[in-house]
Amino acid sequence: MKKSIRYLTACLVFLLFAIQVSSDVFVWTDEDGFKHFSNIAPSPEADDARILGEEIQGRITSDRQFTVIKVADGDSLLVQGMDLTLKIRMVGIDAPETGGRYRPGQPYSEKSHQYLRRLIKDRAVTLKSYGLGGYNRILAEVFIGGTNINLEMVKMGLAAVYQGRMPKNFDAAPYVAAQTRAQKSRIGMWAQGSQYKSPRQWRKENPRN
Numbered sequence: 738m739k740k741s742i743r744y745l746t747a748c749l750v751f752l753l754f755a756i757q758v759s760s761d762v763f764v765w766t767d768e769d770g771f772k773h774f775s776n777i778a779p780s781p782e783a784d785d786a787r788i789l790g791e792e793i794q795g796r797i798t799s800d801r802q803f804t805v806i807k808v809a810d811g812d813s814l815l816v817q818g819m820d821l822t823l824k825i826r827m828v829g830i831d832a833p834e835t836g837g838r839y840r841p842g843q844p845y846s847e848k849s850h851q852y853l854r855r856l857i858k859d860r861a862v863t864l865k866s867y868g869l870g871g872y873n874r875i876l877a878e879v880f881i882g883g884t885n886i887n888l889e890m891v892k893m894g895l896a897a898v899y900q901g902r903m904p905k906n907f908d909a910a911p912y913v914a915a916q917t918r919a920q921k922s923r924i925g926m927w928a929q930g931s932q933y934k935s936p937r938q939w940r941k942e943n944p945r946n
Contacts, residue, residue, distance in 0.1 A: 802861045810835045811849030811896055826874035827887045828867045829912050830896040831936040843939045845926040849895040867904040891915040894925020900937045
């Protein structure tokens with residue numbers, strides 16, 4: 738009975754604070770008996786893992802903090818909090834593409850990655866969610882205190898304004914203004930001048946497969 742009550746309580750907490758998206762959410766218990774919820778599929782060792790629900794509705798509020806545990810590149814990261822592990826794609830921006838095992842990265846990709854890592858790795862952040870993006874990642878603006886980290890990357894010339902479709906309720910105006918200033922001042926990747934290629938163009942010319 739006590740285990741059932743704890744499980745129901747955990748589910749209720751999750752439902753109150755889950756991401757404002759429709760996606761698969763997994764639940765499993767680790768070897769120490771702790772229950773986990775995540776939008777990332779667990780390892781094969783988690784043999785009791787199952788999908789909690791096909792559609793989970795909720796909201797990440799501005800006072801709910803997460804810890805950044807990994808910075809993958811200049812616009813994506815991994816955070817933990819509230820028994821959740823979430824893949825975050827920083828909404829509204831596009832950082833230079835990192836390379837793979839057999840191919841070089843785009844110019845300024847490493848500088849972008851390292852700058853973002855210095856800013857937020859192991860830091861407590863708050864998220865403003867804009868739903869689910871590709872690769873099952875949460876689209877979000879990332880904040881430390883009153884600083885919008887997404888916008889900071891654009892100001893430093895280490896990310897461009899995303900050229901694809903934006904969420905309907907996302908205000909891109911501050912990002913466009915910041916990019917214009919960075920371009921005029923030839924900050925960061927804009928120092929390349931006519932040699933600059935957008936991350937979108939780079940991906941087109943350098944497909945991963």
